[in-house]
Amino acid sequence: MDQAADGLIASGQIESLIIVGIAHVRPVTHNEFYHFIAPKREAVSVGCSGIDYEHFIIHELKPLIDHRYRTLPDKSNTGLLGSSAAALCTLHMGMRNPDVFGKLIMMSPFYVDVQLDDTSESGLLEENMYRLPEEVPDVRMWMDIGDTEGLFLPSQVRRVAHQLLERGVGSGEELAFLEQPGACHQEGDWGARVHLPLLYMFGHVGKPSSLELLGRDVIGLQGGMTVCINARVHYERGLVQSLLHGNYTSSDPDVIQVRPSGELVPVGIGSASITLTMGELSTTRIYTVVPELSTHVEVCIHAEVTSKEETEETIYGGMGMKLARSGKGRYEGCYRVPRDSGFSFRFTRGFRRFETDVDGKPIANRVFRATEDMSVHYLIHSWGSTSAKTGTGGPK
Missing domain, CATH: 2.60.40.10 (Immunoglobulins)
Structure with missing residues (x-):
């Protein structure tokens, strides 16, 4: 985190920052990252102390930092960053206190508790850990997820992002999303990409410079597997985002159609080219529909x-x-x-x-x-x- 920020500051890509790292107390009887509920598998022994943690940060820690250092204390210059369960806490704390925190960075967020479950139709036992307000406050948000995080799935984070869009949040300017190929659920991977949300929140990203279409390129006509294109836009100064909405066209709609969200809709067996256009930029990839592909x-x-x-x-x-x-x-x-x-x-x-x-x-x-x-x-x-x-x- 410090190295990423120092590099961005030294290169003139962002202004100087004050970063406050908060030691996390290992949950024994209570978890300070849980505001409302603990996973059912933990609820018997672990309670929620997120509200107390929130009070500490807002009413004790932040006033201390503002008093001791030359801060810009307003919401537009104050943000929260967390990974995993701390990202869940960041979402809840930011939604509840938009007058304090105007920038929310959530890396590999623990939005859904997932366990393997052979008795369920999906093969998973899923429990939503997040709560969204009906009216989303005026804050900027960054959400990302790797595609090698086990049961922390990109589809879970995409789902929350689209729920925010449905509540009126603007894609791109108010909400950025990134699906990172090969990234795992661990500190080393978060550190390797933390410069991206810092640049998005505190820097000047420049204009889009290139597009790419990543992810699975073979889908099934039957079987129920939903495939969403990981359409990524690269900017002049190094920022990368995955689009939540895009302008897609199919060379053969009788084989494959594509929704603005990037979700592929198989129609018939065969192959077709999908083209993404963004201003003067465009990129194309061939996708194939096979008879069946299980979930x-x-x-x-x-x-x-x-x-x-x-x-x-x-x-x-x-x-x-x-x-x-x-x-x-x-x-x-x-x-x-x-x-x-x-x-x-x-x-x-x-x-x-x-x-x-x-x-x-x-x-x-x-x-x-x-x-x-x-x-x-x-x-x-x-x-x-x-x-x-x-x-x-x-x-x-």
């Missing part, structure tokens, strides 16, 4: 522990995927997950008890994308202590 795929994970350490009955992969012991040092599990969801993880045998390399040193996260039914095999060399951390910014 979910099955992923089977097999892991073998090569060390002679004491074995556990269960270990865990990404997003709480539980692997049961199937033999000496062997574990396996199969899961029904959303097609195209990407996972970045290290195996654990309990909270922050991560796998390590043969020398007990942290390892980089394992990554896979569930584009089709798949079976993956991993070797676990050793288990570290509870303090083992990855050198590339491991998952929380």
Whole structure:
């Protein structure tokens, strides 16, 4: 965060900023990032202290900062930034106090609590964690999400963004959205792109310079899978956004049609070109419709522990995927997950008890994308202590 801001300031892209980092208290009995509800899986033991946290920031911390430093205290120069559950808190705090905070940056927001659930039709148990006012106040917002965040899905953040648009928020000037390819749910990935919302909120972005169409290019006529184009616009000074609305045309509407939101509508088997136009800029990509494409795929994970350490009955992969012991040092599990969801993880045998390399040193996260039914095999060399951390910014 500090390095990103310093770089933007040094290059003249933004004015000088005062950044206040607030230490987060690990939730034991209460979570300061929850304003209204805690996930049902936590609600028995964890309460909501977001209102108290909000009071502390507005009535204790901000007055202290304004008193000690040469601030511009008005709402147009004051913002909140949070990631994951802190982004949820940022949304709620900003919606409740638009006279204090005029800029809201929400990175990989925890808008929806999601658990794998084979008993549901969707394969997921989803619980909305956010509340939006009927009348959205006059604030600027940035929302982003990576496409390799496990069950933190781009579609969840897009849904909230479109709900804000339906309430009168203007796309682009008042609300910016970004879907970042390959980005995971971890500090290293947030740090790698935090310069973008800082530039959007506090800088001069210049004119659009190029367009690109990313994401899946094969869709199914049947099967129920919704595909939305990740249409990204690049600006002269380095800003990147994903469009929530665009001017699209199809070369063959009898094969594929496309809504202004970028959602592809399959009509018949075949291929067609989709063109996005924005002022004098345009870009085209070919999309193909196949007979059927299911919404979910099955992923089977097999892991073998090569060390002679004491074995556990269960270990865990990404997003709480539980692997049961199937033999000496062997574990396996199969899961029904959303097609195209990407996972970045290290195996654990309990909270922050991560796998390590043969020398007990942290390892980089394992990554896979569930584009089709798949079976993956991993070797676990050793288990570290509870303090083992990855050198590339491991998952929380």
